[in-house]
Amino acid sequence: MEMYRQAKWDEPLIFELSKPGRIGYTMPEPIEDVEVRIPEGLVRKELNLPELSEPEVVRHYTHLSEMNYGVDSGIYPLGSCTMKYNPKINEEIAGHPKVAFIHPYQDERTVQGALQIMWELEQWLKEITGMDRFTLQPAAGANGEFTGVMIIRAYHMDRGDTKRTEILVPDSAHGTNPASAAMAGFKVVEIPSNEQGMVDLDALESALSERTAGLMLTNPNTLGIFEEDILRIAEMVHEAGGLLYYDGANLNGILGRVRPGDMGFDIVHLNLHKTFSTPHGGGGPGSGPVGVKDFLKEYLPVPVVEFDGERYYLNYDLPKSIGKVKEFYGNFSVMVRALVYLKIMGREGLKEAGEIAVLNANYLTQKLKGTRGYGLPHKELRKHEVVFSAEPMKKETGVSALDVAKRLLDHGLHAPTIYFPLIVHEALMIEPTESATKEELDYYVSVLKKISEEAYTEPEKVKGAPYNTAVKRVDDVLATKRPIITWRMYRELREKGEVDF
Amino acid sequence: MGKHYIPNSAHKGEMLEEIGFSSTEELFSDVPRGVLKEFSLPEGKSEYEVFLEMNRILEKNRTVLEMPSFLGAGTYFHYIPAHVKYLIERSEFLTAYTPYQPEISQGMLQALFEYQSLIGELVGLEVVNASMYDWGSALGEAARMAARFTKKSRFIVPKALSPEKRMTLETYVEGAGIEIEYIPWDEKGQVDIEKLKESVEGAAGVYVEVPNFFGLIEEQVRAIGEIAHDAKALFIVGADPTSLGILEAPGNYGADIAIGEAAFFGNPMNFGGPRAGFFAVRNDKKLIRQMPGRIIGMTKDKEGRRAFVMALQTREQHIRRAKATSNICSNEALVAVAAAIHLATLGPKGLKKLGEVILKNTAYFKKRMGDVGKMPFDGINFKDVPVGFEIPYDVIHERLLERGIHGGYYLGKHFPELGESALFAVTETTRKEWVDGLVSALGEIINEAEL
Numbered sequence: 001m002e003m004y005r006q007a008k009w010d011e012p013l014i015f016e017l018s019k020p021g022r023i024g025y026t027m028p029e030p031i032e033d034v035e036v037r038i039p040e041g042l043v044r045k046e047l048n049l050p051e052l053s054e055p056e057v058v059r060h061y062t063h064l065s066e067m068n069y070g071v072d073s074g075i076y077p078l079g080s081c082t083m084k085y086n087p088k089i090n091e092e093i094a095g096h097p098k099v100a101f102i103h104p105y106q107d108e109r110t111v112q113g114a115l116q117i118m119w120e121l122e123q124w125l126k127e128i129t130g131m132d133r134f135t136l137q138p139a140a141g142a143n144g145e146f147t148g149v150m151i152i153r154a155y156h157m158d159r160g161d162t163k164r165t166e167i168l169v170p171d172s173a174h175g176t177n178p179a180s181a182a183m184a185g186f187k188v189v190e191i192p193s194n195e196q197g198m199v200d201l202d203a204l205e206s207a208l209s210e211r212t213a214g215l216m217l218t219n220p221n222t223l224g225i226f227e228e229d230i231l232r233i234a235e236m237v238h239e240a241g242g243l244l245y246y247d248g249a250n251l252n253g254i255l256g257r258v259r260p261g262d263m264g265f266d267i268v269h270l271n272l273h274k275t276f277s278t279p280h281g282g283g284g285p286g287s288g289p290v291g292v293k294d295f296l297k298e299y300l301p302v303p304v305v306e307f308d309g310e311r312y313y314l315n316y317d318l319p320k321s322i323g324k325v326k327e328f329y330g331n332f333s334v335m336v337r338a339l340v341y342l343k344i345m346g347r348e349g350l351k352e353a354g355e356i357a358v359l360n361a362n363y364l365t366q367k368l369k370g371t372r373g374y375g376l377p378h379k380e381l382r383k384h385e386v387v388f389s390a391e392p393m394k395k396e397t398g399v400s401a402l403d404v405a406k407r408l409l410d411h412g413l414h415a416p417t418i419y420f421p422l423i424v425h426e427a428l429m430i431e432p433t434e435s436a437t438k439e440e441l442d443y444y445v446s447v448l449k450k451i452s453e454e455a456y457t458e459p460e461k462v463k464g465a466p467y468n469t470a471v472k473r474v475d476d477v478l479a480t481k482r483p484i485i486t487w488r489m490y491r492e493l494r495e496k497g498e499v500d501f
Numbered sequence: 502m503g504k505h506y507i508p509n510s511a512h513k514g515e516m517l518e519e520i521g522f523s524s525t526e527e528l529f530s531d532v533p534r535g536v537l538k539e540f541s542l543p544e545g546k547s548e549y550e551v552f553l554e555m556n557r558i559l560e561k562n563r564t565v566l567e568m569p570s571f572l573g574a575g576t577y578f579h580y581i582p583a584h585v586k587y588l589i590e591r592s593e594f595l596t597a598y599t600p601y602q603p604e605i606s607q608g609m610l611q612a613l614f615e616y617q618s619l620i621g622e623l624v625g626l627e628v629v630n631a632s633m634y635d636w637g638s639a640l641g642e643a644a645r646m647a648a649r650f651t652k653k654s655r656f657i658v659p660k661a662l663s664p665e666k667r668m669t670l671e672t673y674v675e676g677a678g679i680e681i682e683y684i685p686w687d688e689k690g691q692v693d694i695e696k697l698k699e700s701v702e703g704a705a706g707v708y709v710e711v712p713n714f715f716g717l718i719e720e721q722v723r724a725i726g727e728i729a730h731d732a733k734a735l736f737i738v739g740a741d742p743t744s745l746g747i748l749e750a751p752g753n754y755g756a757d758i759a760i761g762e763a764a765f766f767g768n769p770m771n772f773g774g775p776r777a778g779f780f781a782v783r784n785d786k787k788l789i790r791q792m793p794g795r796i797i798g799m800t801k802d803k804e805g806r807r808a809f810v811m812a813l814q815t816r817e818q819h820i821r822r823a824k825a826t827s828n829i830c831s832n833e834a835l836v837a838v839a840a841a842i843h844l845a846t847l848g849p850k851g852l853k854k855l856g857e858v859i860l861k862n863t864a865y866f867k868k869r870m871g872d873v874g875k876m877p878f879d880g881i882n883f884k885d886v887p888v889g890f891e892i893p894y895d896v897i898h899e900r901l902l903e904r905g906i907h908g909g910y911y912l913g914k915h916f917p918e919l920g921e922s923a924l925f926a927v928t929e930t931t932r933k934e935w936v937d938g939l940v941s942a943l944g945e946i947i948n949e950a951e952l
């Protein structure tokens with residue numbers, strides 16, 4: 001079996017590369033050499049930044065990039081993250097000077113192109129989700145969730161329904177759901193899942209009350225399972241007077257086939273950096289548009305983009321708006337990328353993407369199923385992702401989900417999401433996306449099988465993984481026990497002789 | 502229709518058969534029939550057609566390269582050295598997710614650690630997170646953190662605050678029941694110290710910006726910090742990082758938390774986003790425990806070599822869920838790395854020079870604008886300068902635009918007490934002929950109006 005080798009540079013910190021006197025950039029001179037006196041006590045005294053020339057900066061960051069793994073490096077089946085291929089044309093258009101060099105406060109007549117892009121994107125998202133109006137302002141999924149729950153809050157308050165203080169969240173939900181609800185001031189009530197891995201309707205029934213503000217649901221859920229009772233769930237929540245919120249993290253599993261709006265959802269957030277192919281940049285920027293049904297549109301953040309048939313403009317006149325969740329209009333250059341993707345894919349392409357994402361996940365499920373050490377709890381038919389459990393392996397060999405993940409890295413394969421959702425012990429949450437080839441899926445399965453063999457024959461080998469990456473297994477406990485967060489902290493500890501690395 | 506992104510489109514039948522499914526429809530047999538739908542969307546297009554179409558749409562924008570612009574008010578035209586863009590577009594950075602697997606993500610982790618370190622040096626504080634969405638959301642998080650830390654629920658900010666930040670802050674604190682109190686400005690356009698003293702009792706935090714929204718350097722910032730601390734409130738400083746080569750580090754005048762906009766480095770304006778808020782605190786265990794956002798730490802691997810990893814995660818939503826310090830998950834990592842690359846490129850001399858050039862250009866701008874407008878405040882401006890006019894600003898704006906110049910940000914809407922004035926901004930990118938052209942255009946416009 002082929003082995004992978006990641007670049008392994010002993011790359012110092014940029015501060016350690018500093019050589020006094022070097023400069024990396026030549027600044028233009030001031031218009032006029034006016035003397036300006038800064039108030040006493042506010043003059044900068046000391047500035048410990050590194051001093052490097054431009055080629056040294058470029059080499060440093062090139063070395064660092066070589067010690068990083070992205071979608072362009074290989075399969076990246078991180079569950080619930082939808083790490084699909086990010087088309088290069090997205091970058092080409094997003095890097096256009098007509099995107100980069102416009103100021104958000106420019107006269108609307110000078111940014112008609114930008115506003116048109118936002119308006120067009122909104123039209124696509126409305127049809128894809130079955131919603132009536134969108135804000136593109138949220139910077140990421142969690143920022144979108146916060147927007148959504150604030151809208152729920154504003155809606156109930158506006159109706160004088162002030163006792164609705166609870167948001168229901170299934171136990172399989174992303175951590176951001178309860179965190180966002182709590183940020184908006186709600187009490188979070190957890191709903192258990194049933195044996196099939198879906199919302200337990202009896203538990204839901206008993207949790208619903210006149211205190212229920214809404215239910216946040218991911219569908220397909222984080223197990224990759226479609227909530228078959230969704231229409232009944234929507235009915236129950238609405239009957240209780242609550243609103244139904246759709247977490248769009250897993251939209252790829254039903255893309256082009258099913259719309260949250262048709263399943264009874266009132267509010268939706270999407271992740272353009274998941275479903276619509278914008279790159280995730282090692283943690284961000286993302287973009288988390290929020291869509292609502294007609295009766296909620298006046299609560300959206302300001303401004304929204306309008307089109308009167310001739311010109312595009314920003315509308316701040318939403319008296320019931322929740323305000324703003326971020327400065328300006330959102331992560332504009334991310335929106336540009338998403339629109340490029342949507343225009344290329346079109347109706348059929350989006351449907352195909354969703355369909356192949358689901359085919360790939362089920363293909364992998366069926367191929368891996370039955371392999372010693374990996375359990376497959378809950379029902380078999382999945383959408384875009386599947387969650388296996390390494391619990392049998394852990395019990396029988398001591399090899400954990402974490403060890404399996406690390407051993408995958410040795411083969412040039414990104415690990416699945418692990419230990420999530422919390423309701424599956426030793427979870428391995430795999431989302432191949434539609435970008436994976438059949439050979440990659442076969443290889444992924446064969447490596448997981450090989451790791452299973454290793455676990456039962458030479459477990460220490462798996463527990464010692466990885467071996468072929470830039471560094472060996474990283475001590476994350478130490479990082480929390482004795483935090484070193486900046487060069488400043490590091491320097492101090494090193495001077496005291498408390499670190500030797 | 503983008504099949505060129507979907508390799509297994511060519512193997513559907515074969516793969517279905519291998520796993521015992523008869524059709525793709527069977528993969529969706531768990532979906533209630535009633536909700537399956539044919540979407541009404543345009544057909545897909547070739548990459549070339551979309552390339553043309555997007556270029557046509559974008560042609561409608563006029564950039565600051567095509568017309569001198571004096572817009573600022575929280576977003577500025579800075580020049581970004583070309584190599585920054587090439588480096589952050591390295592696929593391995595660009596297409597990675599959050600570094601959950603540190604062993605194959607050392608590049609991004611080290612780059613973020615260096616970002617934290619560079620910001621730490623700038624603001625003079627030891628602990629920095631790996632970014633918030635922007636300055637405004639960083640302010641919202643700082644207010645929430647101050648309330649958690651002090652168990653008080655009033656937060657003090659200057660009235661001279663960008664409407665973007667004010668509105669973001671208000672949304673962020675609503676659910677936590679935090680009341681925002683706005684301190685007016687004095688005759689110098691700076692925080693009214695006496696008013697602050699009257700209100701500070703019982704406050705969770707006091708926030709001040711250097712320079713403030715009017716571009717003025719707050720001269721009494723040390724005193725403000727002392728007033729906050731005497732009242733046992735946290736002292737939070739918002740700093741424009743491009744000023745920190747010439748202005749004292751907030752950590753050196755008492756800041757417990759420093760926030761600001763990292764995207765002023767390394768990132769173009771992009772119509773306002775993406776951006777990245779920086780968030781730094783003193784090295785105090787109690788403060789660190791209350792921090793929002795991801796934090797990258799240095800540690801070692803099992804062979805004792807230096808390595809980097811996400812640290813202190815028990816504060817975060819994926820572990821603490823409803824009790825997390827913030828809901829943030831995706832942040833603005835690549836924006837932060839771009840900022841770090843730009844900062845490392847500038848170095849201490851470059852950053853100092855940047856600050857000096859902006860300060861001098863702003864001074865030149867003020868000197869020239871004195872001929873055509875009135876500056877309501879006497880002080881030292883960095884980038885932004887409010888200018889008042891005798892005639893309605895929308896007339897001035899219109900006439901300037903006709904002459905191919907974009908004027909400033911109208912202040913009358915959010916700050917009616919300033920009358921017909923606008924906030925003009927200058928940076929190191931501003932050219933002499935732009936300023937001179939603006940002043941002569943304004944002279945003409947005012948003359949025309951008087952006739």
